[in-house]
Amino acid sequence: MANLDLNGELAFRLGRAAVVVLTEHGERRPHIVVGRDTRGNGEFLEAALVAGICSAGGDAVTVGVCTTPGIAFLTTDLGAQAGAVISASHNPAEYNGIKFFGSSGYKLPDEVEQEIESVVDRDAGPRPTGPAVGRVSNAPDAEARYLAHLVSVADGRLDGMRVVVDCANGAAFDASPRLLRSLGAEVLPLNDSPDGWNINAGCGATHPDVVARAVVEAGADAGVAHDGDADRALFADHLGNVVDGDQVLAACAVDLKERGELPGDLLVVTVMANLGLRLAMAEAGVQLAETRVGDRYVLEEMRRSGAALGGEQSGHVIFLRHATTGDGLLTSVQFLTLASRKGVSLADLGAAMKKFPQVLLNVTVRDRDGLAEERSVWQAIREAEAALGDQGRVLVRASGTEPLIRVMVEAATEEQAAVQAEALARTVRTALG
Incomplete structure (x- = not known):
């Protein structure tokens, strides 16, 4: 603090x-x-x-x-x-x-x-x-230099596009609206009046429902939500649906592959990447490299493997040809101009993958390091995987900083995911709690 x-x-x-x-x-x-x-x-x-x-x-x-x-x-x-x-x-x-x-x-x-x-x-x-x-x-001229760079790597313009931008009362409060206006968009800024203490307060990328509602209310084409330092971006389509980082990665990976600009046809994601992204990339012929949770690990793997694109569900997306880190403003330029260039909506781009419902549970335990040797938990994981088949995914991992075991289940329905996640959580709690 x-x-x-x-x-x-x-x-x-x-x-x-x-x-x-x-x-x-x-x-x-x-x-x-x-x-x-x-x-x-x-x-x-x-x-x-x-x-x-x-x-x-x-x-x-x-x-x-x-x-x-x-x-x-x-x-x-x-x-x-x-x-x-x-x-x-x-x-x-x-x-x-x-x-x-x-x-x-x-x-x-x-x-x-x-x-x-x-x-x-x-x-x-x-x-x-x-x-x-x-x-x-x-x-x-620092901001002007930065924005000029972002404009120079844009793949098109945004003329005629009406965009709500939730700046989270953070660092992008001036830069993001200015950037999108320079590309021709009509921008409706939201949470762009920082007072020193309202940064991230009920707004921005940690509350994407805010921009989603604003898009519908304004009759806008799209919405963008940044976090306080604008290293991430989430989106909303004209129907008020949130478009997350996995969907952005799916649409951009397919586009880059079609243009011959995805080295090795490789996309770098974390273990939390949605099953829908995995299935969509397999169908598109895009290979996945998987890392631990955290954009630093995504970046390390990208530099090691020569990948051009990688990121996380949270909206940290790295376009390594144009940036050395996740950049929410760059992501907004790349994703919005992709829609403009193809003449489609953000809803169409988001449909590049089917999002599987995901249930996350945290289980407090005495010793998180005991997970590796706990046979009853791994047997339960195998049984859950068998029950879900190719329409689900299970991930059970120890927290890196807290006495927690994190249980994640994806399935065809929210109910199926919840049933399996709760059963696994009970097993973990009995064995390690």
């Missing part, structure tokens, strides 16, 4: 440590791009982080409110040695965090982050004086 777990002192030391480590890696007087989302607590954290950077002899380039993928892009576009974004993404306003990117626009490698943490713990590093002290500059 900001000012408790992440306070000004820690932000200052993180700024210093980042410069120390970058210097040790051969970057003399590193330039670091710094941006934040719209949280009120981000203002003092930004000041502290910038002070730390300059205290250790680095130069800070401040861009103010900016999306997380915007900072990744600007780090490379401005020729900086690193970028830092102050954001807690989709979380409530009282939380915050600091994330670093390297000069390539990718998240810093784990080993470099560990070096930074070590320097923070030791509070080490130089304290230069005179001209060796770092300086602060700003980049007033």
